[in-house]
Amino acid sequence: MPRFAANLSMLFTEVPFLERFAKAREAGFTGVEYLFPYDWPAEQLAEQLRANGLTQVLFNLPPGDWAGGERGIACLPGREAEFRAGVEQALDYARALGCRQLNCLAGLQPEGLDGLIARETLVANVRYAAGRLAEEGIMLCLEAINSRVDMPGFLLDTSEKVIAVIEEVGADNVRLQYDLYHMQIMEGDLLRTAERLLPWIGHIQFADNPGRHQPGTGEINFSRVFAELDRLGYHGWMSAEYRPSTITEGSLGWFEAARQAS
Ligand SMILES: O=C(O)[C@@H](O)C(=O)CO
Ligand SMILES: [Mg+2]
Numbered sequence: 687m688p689r690f691a692a693n694l695s696m697l698f699t700e701v702p703f704l705e706r707f708a709k710a711r712e713a714g715f716t717g718v719e720y721l722f723p724y725d726w727p728a729e730q731l732a733e734q735l736r737a738n739g740l741t742q743v744l745f746n747l748p749p750g751d752w753a754g755g756e757r758g759i760a761c762l763p764g765r766e767a768e769f770r771a772g773v774e775q776a777l778d779y780a781r782a783l784g785c786r787q788l789n790c791l792a793g794l795q796p797e798g799l800d801g802l803i804a805r806e807t808l809v810a811n812v813r814y815a816a817g818r819l820a821e822e823g824i825m826l827c828l829e830a831i832n833s834r835v836d837m838p839g840f841l842l843d844t845s846e847k848v849i850a851v852i853e854e855v856g857a858d859n860v861r862l863q864y865d866l867y868h869m870q871i872m873e874g875d876l877l878r879t880a881e882r883l884l885p886w887i888g889h890i891q892f893a894d895n896p897g898r899h900q901p902g903t904g905e906i907n908f909s910r911v912f913a914e915l916d917r918l919g920y921h922g923w924m925s926a927e928y929r930p931s932t933i934t935e936g937s938l939g940w941f942e943a944a945r946q947a948s
Contacts, residue, residue: 687912687916687944687945687947687948688890688912688915688916688920688923688924688944689716689717689921689922689923689924690715690716690717690923690924690925690926690941690944691715691716691717691718691719691741691743691744691923691924691925691926692706692710692713692715692717692718692719692925692926693718693719693720693891693925693926693927693928694706694707694710694718694719694720695720695721695927696926696927696928696929696930697709697710697926697928697930697934697937698710698934699934700933700934703720703726704726704730704734706718707734707735707737707738707740708734708737708738709934709935710738710740711738711739711740713934713935713938713941714941714945715740716739716740716741717740717741717742717743717923717925718735718740718741718742718743719742719743719744719745719923719925719927720745721745721746721749722745722746722748722749722752723745723779723783724748724775724779728778728779728782728783729782731779731782731783732782732783732784735783735784741784742783742784742785743785743787743889743923743925744785744787744788744789744827744863744889744923744925745776745779745780745783745785745788745789746758746776746788746789746790746791747760747769747772747773747776747788747789747790747791747815748772748775748776749791749793750762750765750768750793755794756793756794757791757793757794757831757837757840758790758791758792758793758794759772759793760790760791760792760793760807760808760811760812760815761792761793761794761795761804761805761807761808761811761841762793762796762804762807763799763803763804763807766807766810766811766814769811769814769815770814773814773815773818773819774818776788777818777819777822777824780822780824781822785824786823786824786825787824787825787826787827787861787888787889788815788819788824788825788826788827789826789827789828789829789863789889790811790812790815790826790827790828791829791831792808792828792829792840792841792842792851793808793840793841794837794838794839794840794841795839795840795841804841805841805851808841808842808851809851809854809855812826812828812851812855812860813855813856813857816855816857816859816860817857819859820857820858820859824859825859825860825861825888826857826859826860826861827860827861827862827863827888827889828842828848828851828852828860828861828862828863829842829848829862829863829865829868829891830842830843830844830845830847830848830862830863830864830865830868830869830872831843831865831868832867832868832869832871832872833872834871834872835871835896836868836898843868843872844872844873845862845864845869845873845879845883845886848862848863848886849862849883849886852886861886861887861888861889862883862886862887862888863887863888863889863890863891864880864883864887864889864890864891865890865891865892865893865927866890866891866892866893866906866911867891867892867893867894867895867898867927867928870895870905870906871895876906876911877910877911877914880911880914880915880918880920881914881918884918884919884920887920887922888922889922889923889925890915890920890922890923890924890925891924891925891926891927892906892908892911892924892925892926892927892928893926893927893928893929894906894908894928897929897931898928898929899928899929899930899931899937900926900928900930900931900937900938900939900940901928901940902939902940903931908940909940909943909944909947912924912944912947913947926941
């Protein structure tokens with residue numbers, strides 16, 4: 687069975703953030719991830735992980751002004767110093783939480799900015815971050831996010847674009863964050879694509895489409911996808927990153943089915 691993690695930014699939102707760790711453990715998860723840890727002291731988060739026997743699977747580098755609409759600053763010229771400071775902040779948290787992978791959000795391409803400049807900026811920032819993370823044995827993920835429904839203007843909206851950046855950066859510790867929900871919207875053909883991209887994939891997230899709800903609410907055949915990823919030898923984490931269409935505990939039928947299938 688794949689190693690399943692709960693994304694606490696989307697699951698168990700019925701309770702305050704720090705109480706979601708226990709909910710995840712009670713539901714049978716062994717790992718958790720969330721968008722950002724920065725609003726809480728690292729020690730408080732580490733204590734929740736310890737108390738519940740959970741692995742911190744992933745979180746994102748600081749994204750810039752998230753409330754103001756920014757979705758990462760890695761492609762924004764002039765923000766390099768802020769990006770580098772964010773890498774250090776993320777590393778401090780990763781050390782405290784024992785987290786072995788961090789995701790870098792590429793950002794939205796500003797209107798009027800030449801795409802080539804945005805991409806060059808991104809490549810330079812990713813190269814810098816990869817170097818710093820490599821010193822601590824941490825993997826850097828780059829997520830492809832759909833620009834059709836959720837994030838119009840997101841610079842890296844296909845797996846092909848992410849891989850082109852990874853190849854140009856040329857560092858061993860940079861991998862694709864393959865989110866089945868986003869990639870179903872942008873590319874489809876999930877099984878063949880996952881097989882082809884397996885050597886590049888460092889982390890997987892999932893939600894059904896349309897709606898971004900739990901498996902079983904949309905068009906993706908999750909039992910087939912999970913079985914196939916297992917067969918292909920994917921050994922990374924698979925994070926449930928969906929908005930439950932009901933109370934979270936009531937949305938976990940897919941998890942029980944996966945456990946029974948294994
Ligand atoms: O898919 C997503 O939305 C997340 O993985 C993320 O980190 C940015 O919103
Ligand atoms: Mg995702």
